[in-house]
Amino acid sequence: MMKTRKGYTVYPLTAAQKFHFFYMDACENKAVVNIGTSLTIETELDFDILRECIIEAYNRSEAMRIQFAKDKDGTWYQYVIDKAEPEVPFVDFSDGTMEEAEQAMRKWTGIPMKRQDCLMSKITMIKMPDGYSGVYLLSDHMIMDAQSLICFLRDIIEIYSHRVYDAVPYPKEMASYIEQIKKDLAYEAGSRARERDEAFFRKLIEAGEPIYNGIDGTKKLELARKKSGNPNQRTAVNVSDSVESDLTIFHLEEEPTSRLMNFCHKEHFSLTCLLLLGLRTYFQKENGHDDVSINTAIARRATLKEKRCGGTRIHSFPFRTVIPKERTFMEALREIRDLQNEIFRHANYDPVAYFAYRGKYYKTQPGQTYEPMSLTYQPMTLKEQNLEKLGDIHYKTKWYPNGATTQAMYLTVMHRPEDNGLDFNFEHQVKAVSEGQLEYLYYYLCKIMFKGVENPNLPLGDIMKLI
Amino acid sequence: MLEKLKEIILNYVEVEPEAVTPEARFMEDLGFTSFDFMSMLGEIEDTFDVMIDQQETADIRTVQEAVDYLEKLTA
Numbered sequence: 001m002m003k004t005r006k007g008y009t010v011y012p013l014t015a016a017q018k019f020h021f022f023y024m025d026a027c028e029n030k031a032v033v034n035i036g037t038s039l040t041i042e043t044e045l046d047f048d049i050l051r052e053c054i055i056e057a058y059n060r061s062e063a064m065r066i067q068f069a070k071d072k073d074g075t076w077y078q079y080v081i082d083k084a085e086p087e088v089p090f091v092d093f094s095d096g097t098m099e100e101a102e103q104a105m106r107k108w109t110g111i112p113m114k115r116q117d118c119l120m121s122k123i124t125m126i127k128m129p130d131g132y133s134g135v136y137l138l139s140d141h142m143i144m145d146a147q148s149l150i151c152f153l154r155d156i157i158e159i160y161s162h163r164v165y166d167a168v169p170y171p172k173e174m175a176s177y178i179e180q181i182k183k184d185l186a187y188e189a190g191s192r193a194r195e196r197d198e199a200f201f202r203k204l205i206e207a208g209e210p211i212y213n214g215i216d217g218t219k220k221l222e223l224a225r226k227k228s229g230n231p232n233q234r235t236a237v238n239v240s241d242s243v244e245s246d247l248t249i250f251h252l253e254e255e256p257t258s259r260l261m262n263f264c265h266k267e268h269f270s271l272t273c274l275l276l277l278g279l280r281t282y283f284q285k286e287n288g289h290d291d292v293s294i295n296t297a298i299a300r301r302a303t304l305k306e307k308r309c310g311g312t313r314i315h316s317f318p319f320r321t322v323i324p325k326e327r328t329f330m331e332a333l334r335e336i337r338d339l340q341n342e343i344f345r346h347a348n349y350d351p352v353a354y355f356a357y358r359g360k361y362y363k364t365q366p367g368q369t370y371e372p373m374s375l376t377y378q379p380m381t382l383k384e385q386n387l388e389k390l391g392d393i394h395y396k397t398k399w400y401p402n403g404a405t406t407q408a409m410y411l412t413v414m415h416r417p418e419d420n421g422l423d424f425n426f427e428h429q430v431k432a433v434s435e436g437q438l439e440y441l442y443y444y445l446c447k448i449m450f451k452g453v454e455n456p457n458l459p460l461g462d463i464m465k466l467i
Numbered sequence: 468m469l470e471k472l473k474e475i476i477l478n479y480v481e482v483e484p485e486a487v488t489p490e491a492r493f494m495e496d497l498g499f500t501s502f503d504f505m506s507m508l509g510e511i512e513d514t515f516d517v518m519i520d521q522q523e524t525a526d527i528r529t530v531q532e533a534v535d536y537l538e539k540l541t542a
Contacts, residue, residue: 302505
């Protein structure tokens with residue numbers, strides 16, 4: 001068993017990392033774990049200073065200095081190097097078109113990274129045709145998730161702003177990634193909390209078998225039943241034979257977004273609850289089942305240290321509700337909020353262990369699922385107190401698809417810094433889910449949410465008829 | 468109890484210690500999200516060696532309400 005690598009103590013992978021590792025290992029396109037993002041700012045940048053600030057940000061963050069190594073028996077470990085000296089090239093796209101620039105960054109995002117004894121990210125300074133300048137960051141999902149991505153990019157901006165502008169303070173220290181994973185690994189090794197969490201999820205699983213709901217109704221479920229000869233089968237295969245993916249993005253403008261956010265703020269619900277209710281009502285309408293299950297990501301960053309330690313911490317669990325059509329929109333929201341809070345209490349549990357137990361309990365075959373999609377809502381933005389002191393400088397962020405996904409459909413909802421609206425980012429297997437199907441889903445998701453927000457005491461059945 | 472709870476609260480939100488008053492509301496005044504709050508309940512269980520009932524915490528909005536609940540559990 002490996003204990004050190006290049007003089008550094010090694011640690012096992014955490015549950016959150018193992019989740020990404022398993023699907024990456026099984027997928028022939030290793031770029032499936034790539035996260036490609038650009039952040040550009042509408043101001044002239046001093047690229048020499050920016051380069052220094054980027055390197056400084058790497059050396060402030062243990063998580064950005066994670067490297068992986070494989071033992072003789074095939075087990076992977078992680079370690080953190082003391083100092084990083086990343087190459088930080090500069091690419092000037094300003095002579096071409098925006099489309100060409102984005103095409104290039106899309107291509108970069110689709111290139112698999114080396115996986116052993118090297119940094120798991122690459123950063124490039126960019127100058128865009130629209131007058132904006134900034135960085136493109138390619139990172140591996142085993143060292144980064146949406147929150148740590150925003151935290152790292154924010155750190156670069158804050159360090160740079162401190163260097164070039166008066167009265168912008170130096171940003172606070174990042175928290176130790178190593179200290180955090182020691183806690184995570186101690187939990188996983190056997191703790192009272194883990195026993196409690198396992199008991200909770202096993203009870204939830206044993207309460208009854210979920211049922212698959214398709215984006216276009218019961219076709220896939222009927223096909224699965226026909227194939228197996230079991231008319232009572234409740235699982236279906238929703239992925240295709242190709243991991244080729246695309247990213248379809250829908251934009252919700254500032255005004256309608258603020259209507260949703262104001263409702264959530266006034267009634268004490270997170271936007272995730274509203275999104276879950278909108279989505280499950282859509283599937284209920286299309287499939288005729290009150291029982292709907294959707295995978296939901298939990299960021300697992302509660303303490304200040306967890307918020308600033310970097311790394312990848314997301315755990316996804318099925319969020320299953322059985323809500324009859326007679327229930328009102330508001331009653332359903334409360335039920336979702338209560339279940340969400342319960343799951344939050346136990347979110348440190350290993351999702352791989354959850355799915356393994358559920359598969360064993362209901363004897364599901366590989367590839368079969370009850371969940372048509374996954375959902376994640378990312379509330380963090382780059383707007384930060386220090387940055388507001390810079391005045392009205394505009395930012396743009398863009399997420400580039402890596403070209404592969406092992407899931408049929410994954411929806412990430414994020415705030416847009418440009419106009420305070422929302423982006424609905426659907427990453428989907430092109431052979432499993434079409435753009436047309438996504439347009440239909442998005443259209444009805446919005447109709448349901450807005451109808452419900454305007455008439456929260458209407459039963460879900462009535463909302464389904466009205467839309 | 469208030470001082471112990473205050474110490475825990477300050478692990479979760481970036482506020483001045485003086486802001487953690489008995490009347491302070493977790494969400495509106497201290498900036499807790501629902502995940503932060505649920506996570507903190509887990510830490511409280513381990514710190515005070517108690518079992519917290521999810522339903523009973525649904526109406527806790529302020530620091531004082533949390534203190535009152537904890538005092539009831541540890542009595």
